[in-house]
Amino acid sequence: MSQPPASNSTPSAMNASFVIANGKRIECQLPCSIADFLLAQNLLPRSVVVEHNNEAVAPSEFVRRQLKVGDRLEIVKIVAGG
Amino acid sequence: MSLSNQPLVIAGRSFRSRLILGTGKFSSPEAMREAAEVSGAEMVTVALRRADLSGRNDPFANILEFLSPDKFLVLPNTSGAMNAEEAVRLARLAAAAGLPKWVKLEIHPDPRYLLPDPVETLKAAETLVKEGFAVLPYINADPVLAKRLQDIGTATVMPLGAPIGSNRGLQTRDQIRIIIEQAVVPVVVDAGLGAPSHASEAMELGADAVLVNTAIAVASDPNRMAAAFRMAVEAGRAAFEAGLPAQQETAAATSPLTAFLD
Numbered sequence: 418m419s420q421p422p423a424s425n426s427t428p429s430a431m432n433a434s435f436v437i438a439n440g441k442r443i444e445c446q447l448p449c450s451i452a453d454f455l456l457a458q459n460l461l462p463r464s465v466v467v468e469h470n471n472e473a474v475a476p477s478e479f480v481r482r483q484l485k486v487g488d489r490l491e492i493v494k495i496v497a498g499g
Numbered sequence: 500m501s502l503s504n505q506p507l508v509i510a511g512r513s514f515r516s517r518l519i520l521g522t523g524k525f526s527s528p529e530a531m532r533e534a535a536e537v538s539g540a541e542m543v544t545v546a547l548r549r550a551d552l553s554g555r556n557d558p559f560a561n562i563l564e565f566l567s568p569d570k571f572l573v574l575p576n577t578s579g580a581m582n583a584e585e586a587v588r589l590a591r592l593a594a595a596a597g598l599p600k601w602v603k604l605e606i607h608p609d610p611r612y613l614l615p616d617p618v619e620t621l622k623a624a625e626t627l628v629k630e631g632f633a634v635l636p637y638i639n640a641d642p643v644l645a646k647r648l649q650d651i652g653t654a655t656v657m658p659l660g661a662p663i664g665s666n667r668g669l670q671t672r673d674q675i676r677i678i679i680e681q682a683v684v685p686v687v688v689d690a691g692l693g694a695p696s697h698a699s700e701a702m703e704l705g706a707d708a709v710l711v712n713t714a715i716a717v718a719s720d721p722n723r724m725a726a727a728f729r730m731a732v733e734a735g736r737a738a739f740e741a742g743l744p745a746q747q748e749t750a751a752a753t754s755p756l757t758a759f760l761d
Contacts, residue, residue, distance in 0.1 A: 439549045458552050464561045465550050466596040468588065473595035491549070493592060497531060497562045498546025498578055499521025499663070499712030 438490040447486055452479040455492070466493045504740060507708055509685055510601070510633035510654040512572065516541045517702065518732045519574070519687065521712025525721065528565040534715055535571065538725035542572045544603055544710070547589050548579065574635065576603040582616075583623035590627055602627060603657070605637040613663045617644050621651075628652040637689055640671035645678045645686075656682065657710065659690040660701065664713045666693025669700050679705045695724075695731030702735025703743060 434447045436454070445454055451474065455462045467474045468491035474482055484490075507514040520540040525531035535543055545562055566573055575593035580586035583606065590602040604627065606620050607613040615637050621644070627634045633654040638644050640658035648656055658675050661667035668691060669675065679686050685707035692698050698709045711728055718724035 439552055441552065443552065460550055460552075466547065466592045468592055471588075473588070473591040475595045476597065491588075491592070492552065493547045493589075494550045495545050495561065495563055495575070495593070495596065495598070496548050497522040497525065497528065498576055499523040499544055499710075499716075 433486060435486065436484055436488045436490055439492055445484075448483045450480050451482045451484065451490075454484055454490075455479070458492075460492065464494060466495065467491070468493075504737075507685060509635070514541045514572075514708075515539075516729075516732075517708040517736055518698070518729055519544070519689075519708055519710040520715065520725075521710060522562060522566075522716075523712055524716035528562060530721055531562075531716070532565040534721040534725040535566070537722045537729070538715065539729045540571070542574055544574045544576050544712070545598075546576050546578050547593060572601065573598055574601050574603050576605050576637075577623075578605050578607075580606050580623075581608045582606065583619040583626070586619070586623040587626050590623075590632055591630075594632070599633075600631060601633040601635065601654070603635045603637060604653075607637075607663075615639055615659070617641065620644075621647060624648055624653055625651050635687065640674035640678060642674060642677040642681055646681055649682065649684045653684065655685045655687050655707075657687045657689040660688050660697065661691025661693075663690045665691050666714060667691050668693055668697035669704075672700070672704070675701070675706065676704055695727045698728055699731040699735035699738075702732055703738050705739050708732075 435442050435444050445457055451467055452462045462479050470489050507517050516539045518538055518540050519542045520535050520538050521544045522531050543566060575598050577586040577589040580589055586604055586606050594600045604620060604623055606616045608616060620636050624634050624636050628651055635655045635657055636648050636653050637657045645656040658678050661670040687708045687710055688701040688706045689710040692709055692711050693714045701709050715721050715724045
């Protein structure tokens with residue numbers, strides 16, 4: 418591509434603000450804590466379990482643990498099951 | 500009064516009840532809570548599922564609000580895991596969430612029969628035992644696999660009677676008999692028990708406990724079915740402890756046969 422990027426081009430990876438949660442790209446205000454992210458998704462932090470970049474996170478850590486661009490989250494619920 | 504004299508001990512924890520209840524398929528969490536109460540169960544299973552991130556209100560209630568940790572050991576399962584790695588991740592997540600470090604290890608990728616994958620199950624069990632989990636593996640009724648699992652330190656083995664939710668009873672009876680004979684950990688018959696008589700049969704064979712879900716959850720009156728299973732499990736266990744008589748081919752009189760009228 419020889420043309421310089423237009424001034425109104427889509428945001429580059431540098432200023433994008435997203436994480437990958439449950440396999441989907443989700444735009445959000447970063448940096449933020451896991452607790453902030455959950456509330457922004459309408460999820461009560463005490464009702465879910467979170468894996469952050471493949472590491473299980475205790476709920477007591479949700480407020481302290483900060484998210485960065487491109488972090489991977491798995492957010493699961495404990496549900497009825499046999 | 501409980502008919503059973505010996506408590507069930509799994510991973511150092513003692514249970515009076517030998518009926519474990521699965522919490523799935525009930526019409527509501529309230530119905531599940533009532534049936535759990537009536538069943539006398541002291542251990543109940545739960546599952547983990549990806550949360551709905553669509554921003555809608557999640558229709559699934561938080562099941563833990565309906566299960567007092569004082570009354571029940573809440574046993575997370577790894578249902579949904581397609582392989583050992585996913586099962587291990589689910590177990591770690593449940594533990595991180597504050598559930599006991601116990602796991603009902605189940606890996607059944609094929610949705611038609613939901614039969615457990617023995618290779619992935621053994622692999623996951625090795626990892627989880629090393630990490631200090633009490634591992635209760637759901638397996639096909641394979642005595643060799645059961646031995647391998649207890650050799651690596653699982654807390655129980657959980658052979659199936661018939662496929663999950665099939666209600667067909669103890670189709671694997673002969674294999675389960677061998678598993679019980681060789682067991683050095685409790686044997687919990689899990690899956691396929693569709694009637695109290697099936698549970699009784701497993702307990703009479705010498706199973707240490709049974710896990711029941713569908714048959715209680717889908718009954719028109721789950722509370723009465725829970726009571727029926729509770730009694731059946733107690734009756735079967737009491738019969739086993741009391742010592743069942745040997746079967747024989749011919750009759751053996753129970754009254755004196757000396758001639759009376761001659």
